[in-house]
Amino acid sequence: MLKIQNLHAEIDGKEILKGLNLEVKAGEVHAIMGPNGAGKSTLASVLAGKEDYEITEGSVEFEGKDLLDMETDERAKEGLFLAFQYPVEIPGVSNINFLRTAINEKREYLGQEPISAKDFMAMVRERSKLVELDSKLANRSVNVGFSGGEKKRNEIFQMAMLEPKLSVLDETDSGLDIDALRIVAKGVNALKKEDTASIVITHYQRLLDYIVPDFVHVLYDGKIVKSGPKELALELEEKGYDWIKEEVVNH
């Protein structure tokens, strides 16, 4: 589904990603862990197409297409979803209007008819339940006046509504208490299908108690320096990141 090869990216002339390789297949959940400043959020932003970053080398293939050649909205229409670490507040744009616009733009792109108001509202009711998001919030401006937990649940709600092929969750656990974490994870797990995949970016292991990854990768200094089964996350939790850094230096 996703194939990242030798990806180099910089911002303001500073290189952040320094030759990153990653392959994600349908049905898989990949966790990317790493210390602060390793490039985790840069990877998420680069995949979504944030223009602040310049790609200097490498390639990203998404479902056989050149992802880096696509506009941000095109990537989303092709089935990529980024759950933001810091969801943006947009006063004056209602959650509902925003989501219907997004869904219908995607449908148009895929050559489908727009969703009917009735089907759309039914979908809103059903999927807001999934993340226990008060349906009243759906009528409010996007993320305005939402608590930290509500913002993150709103991200997963949007993910449920947009039905992406590949979801990238950028530190979705940051700032969440254990209940909110459980709800968010429940939503993500419920959306897991054979033909979808997720990349879960996190600093801590605790999210991975709820969203169980098939693979864990350690990102350090712009590269994936270690990959392993889910147990690797536990090892990282226990020993921290220093032993990885040493391993890299000694190599």
Added chain:
Amino acid sequence: MSVAEFVKNLKPNNSEFGLKSKALLEGKDFPTTKDEYWKYTRLRKLTKNEFYQKDGSISTDLNSIWKEDIPNRLVVVNGIYSPELSKHNLNITSGIESIAKEIPGKDEINSGDDQIFSLIGKAYALDGLKIDLNNTKEWDQLQIIFVNTQNGAIANSLIRIKATKNANARVLCNYVSEGAGVGFTNSYFNLETEANANLELINLQAENPNCFHVQSVNGVQARDSKISVWNFSSGADLIRNNVNIRQDGKGCDTHVNGLYYGEEKQHVDNHVFIDHASEDCESNELFKGVMNGQATGVFNGRVIVRKDSQRINAFQQNSNILLSDKATINSKPELEIYADDVKCSHGSVTGQLDENALFYLKARGISEDRARKMLVSSFLEEVVETLATEELKNYVVRQMAQKIDLLDHE
């Protein structure tokens, strides 16, 4: 440039107040950027043209402009009232004499500006409308469409609207233009609210980009009355709006709101002057603008609280978005407070479209174009929201969206 040169092709009306206004114009020049209230507005692109008083038939499809639920409809072509195109059951009289006796003494508001264009209107308008609104049970609703036929037409329109004691009235004005060449609309309003009256004036300025529009609204309020004025500006090469309101009685409420959009080299200038000449009054101003291309926007909000005008609340907010590096905004609040028990505030913010919000929308699959529209519309919505009814809000957005490609509407 001299006013005499500008009016050389125009014939004056011979009403007493017309001749008096003409005399006041003698020897005058148009204001320049050296004048305090014209600092950011150059009149050259307007005054270099030759204008003529024209009567004309119109081809505009008025049906696309009429707001369906308003029963009273007036049409004014190049400043001349058209009874054939109008239909109403209100107390309205036309003709220059109908207002020549009414206006003097009722519009003298010292805003600090010479009001040259008001004088030109009074001297050279060939018609006028006197509208008395007295519905104390429901709202009187009136729509006036002003058409400028261009080809060098000057449309001087003089309108006096009085809301009598306890009356409620809403007047919607649409400005449109048709034809080739330039056109100049010089519209003048004298508003008066008697005690406890509530008068709303909503202006939709949607002329073609080779037209000019100067509008002067002068309102005087008696006690416990309310005047609300909205200026929605989305057309014309140069727009200058003056709204001058004086609160003569206790307990008055004044709202002046505006929304403006400019692109290419358009220039939109809003000058508001509120004279708190009495106590226990309130005023609110909310102006929002979006400037694209090389457009320039001006907002000048002057508020005076007179010495004996205690317990005044006066609020003012001007916010702008610049969509291009070459667009400009000049925003200037002027608060002059001579009383001590007063709450006044003003705010002015100018910025760009929120790049993070734009990215967020795009990351959900919304195209750049649509995302920009959503953000511009949501920014401007606050002003639309101050309108009284949902139908009116929808109507205004629909009408403006015909001129502003950036507006999002259903």
